[in-house]
Amino acid sequence: MAPQPPQLSARRAQLTARLDQRDRTWWIDFAARAAVLLGGLSAILFIGAIFVFIATQGLELMGRLSFGEFLFGRHWEPTVEPPAYGALPLLAGTCWITGVAMLIAVPLAFCAAIYVGEFARGKQREWLKILIELLAAIPSVVWGVIGLHLMKPIIQTVFGVQVGLNVLNAGIILGLMAAPIITTIAEDALKAVPDTYREAAEALGASRWQVVWRVVLPHARPGLSAAVLLGIGRAFGETIAVLMASGHRLMVPTSIFDSAATVTATIAAELGETATGSDHYQVLFVLGLVLFLITFVINLLADWIVRGRRSR
Amino acid sequence: MTTPQPKASPLDFRATGHERRALSTQKLVRLGFLGVTLLLLLPVLGILVTLLVEGAPGLSLEFFLDEPRKNGAQGGIFPALVGTIWLTAVALAVALPTGVAAAIYLSEYARDNWLTRAIQVAIVNLAGVPSIVHALFGVGAFVHFMRFGTSILAAGCTLAVMTLPVVIVATRESLQAVPRAFREACWSLGATRWQTIWRVVLPNSGSGILTGLILVVCRAVGETAPIMFTGAVALRVLTPESVFDQTMALSYHLYVVSTQVSEVPRHVPFAVALTLIAVVLAMNAVAIYFRMRLRGRKKW
Numbered sequence: 001m002a003p004q005p006p007q008l009s010a011r012r013a014q015l016t017a018r019l020d021q022r023d024r025t026w027w028i029d030f031a032a033r034a035a036v037l038l039g040g041l042s043a044i045l046f047i048g049a050i051f052v053f054i055a056t057q058g059l060e061l062m063g064r065l066s067f068g069e070f071l072f073g074r075h076w077e078p079t080v081e082p083p084a085y086g087a088l089p090l091l092a093g094t095c096w097i098t099g100v101a102m103l104i105a106v107p108l109a110f111c112a113a114i115y116v117g118e119f120a121r122g123k124q125r126e127w128l129k130i131l132i133e134l135l136a137a138i139p140s141v142v143w144g145v146i147g148l149h150l151m152k153p154i155i156q157t158v159f160g161v162q163v164g165l166n167v168l169n170a171g172i173i174l175g176l177m178a179a180p181i182i183t184t185i186a187e188d189a190l191k192a193v194p195d196t197y198r199e200a201a202e203a204l205g206a207s208r209w210q211v212v213w214r215v216v217l218p219h220a221r222p223g224l225s226a227a228v229l230l231g232i233g234r235a236f237g238e239t240i241a242v243l244m245a246s247g248h249r250l251m252v253p254t255s256i257f258d259s260a261a262t263v264t265a266t267i268a269a270e271l272g273e274t275a276t277g278s279d280h281y282q283v284l285f286v287l288g289l290v291l292f293l294i295t296f297v298i299n300l301l302a303d304w305i306v307r308g309r310r311s312r
Numbered sequence: 313m314t315t316p317q318p319k320a321s322p323l324d325f326r327a328t329g330h331e332r333r334a335l336s337t338q339k340l341v342r343l344g345f346l347g348v349t350l351l352l353l354l355p356v357l358g359i360l361v362t363l364l365v366e367g368a369p370g371l372s373l374e375f376f377l378d379e380p381r382k383n384g385a386q387g388g389i390f391p392a393l394v395g396t397i398w399l400t401a402v403a404l405a406v407a408l409p410t411g412v413a414a415a416i417y418l419s420e421y422a423r424d425n426w427l428t429r430a431i432q433v434a435i436v437n438l439a440g441v442p443s444i445v446h447a448l449f450g451v452g453a454f455v456h457f458m459r460f461g462t463s464i465l466a467a468g469c470t471l472a473v474m475t476l477p478v479v480i481v482a483t484r485e486s487l488q489a490v491p492r493a494f495r496e497a498c499w500s501l502g503a504t505r506w507q508t509i510w511r512v513v514l515p516n517s518g519s520g521i522l523t524g525l526i527l528v529v530c531r532a533v534g535e536t537a538p539i540m541f542t543g544a545v546a547l548r549v550l551t552p553e554s555v556f557d558q559t560m561a562l563s564y565h566l567y568v569v570s571t572q573v574s575e576v577p578r579h580v581p582f583a584v585a586l587t588l589i590a591v592v593l594a595m596n597a598v599a600i601y602f603r604m605r606l607r608g609r610k611k612w
Binding site: 271 | 345348349434533563578
């Protein structure tokens, strides 16, 4: 075997080295991979950061706050001396308004979902879906103006009450805001029921309504409960519209014609007036933490229900 | 007289009385559901008409180009319009790259493991966090911790965190709509993963990303709570010059003129609301159009 000319083996070494080298394309690929991973991690980062930042801002006060008094105290008077931080009026207001909103939104939304999903066809169905989506797009502050300027006189004349900004007003506004979300999710749940089930029922002579009532609804039940949960989450967390429509009275409401205050609206109304780091400022962050934890649980629960159905 | 008779032959397909009744019940049920659906939609049409009727007298060229006077009771909304554009631009600049990157990761790289599930849970929860909690986060993280102060930058970042899930979901959906065969064809030519994404997948999912962008704009324009403590102010006649300035914003201006200022003529809040809703609905209509085009093209 003849020895190779030295130039050739040098050339070969050069070529092998180039093959071995990670070239520009490889590095771009690597950098892109790292960048998109970072993007993906940002969602976790942000949800973690939200928890950490809100918890730490209120941490110092939380050590001193009596939780029994915070949750069940009937007086929210953060600006008088000595201040009282009883969040019961806010929690009760939130529950009242969310409850009224759900009483209005759930029946409307379920009927709309059943009509769009099971009865409407073709163009009509597309149009209804678009309208429902546009309904969901109306900004919160515009709903607030509607509550303030349109609903208030209507409620005053129809029910003959003095105060037009009350639980009913905020509940109707919130109900209309939450309905499109419930409708969309409920319709998805109906769509997930296999068509073969419907066909089997129809082959047995069932009418469309019987199919819906006896076959589709029972099978879509987990998805429908997730829809209601997410609607509650939405109504619960709504801020500006409620602040404008509820009358913002810091007392436990006893009827739907009482003005009320919610947790969200209280934060929005009071955060601007507090000094950074003061007790009042901190207690608003504690309220924020309560809101965050409640919506977190609601969302996890809804996600779990939907996922559980899919895996089955 | 035609009394209902037993069918003469098995080939008589005319509806019997019982079948006719069943059909008319069915029609009634259908009509009932249509009625309730319209009950949900009619108030909205009413609201839109009222906004138009009450707000239209307040609209004029001066209204859009003038400064607010007497705390917004008179004059126009020009600084608020400019401020909203600034806020939206900052929110987009932060949310769009981050969201698209996250969507690419989830659709093109992620395996079915705990990390992917954690990211998905985080997205679902991020979308469900109340807007006022985002505001608190913005105050804690951007205004104080990052020392942005109350500024367009802080408010824009707060809006960006809030709209991130919207971008991710819209983009991921459109990335997943690109058939796998496209990617395989590209890989088989020796392209790297990133080359495939950059040259094949992304160009084929443009309308989805555009939908995400538009939805971010809608949210950023419409939201009030996240910006009211992080960068928006009630009255600042000067238009902002940098992202470290405070600014007026359309949504917050609407809140202020409806609740904080006395003796505002009735048409002013309606005119501002009309402007706001016109922008949001128009953007949404464009987003819906793009999504339908995307769906129509899905056959490839």
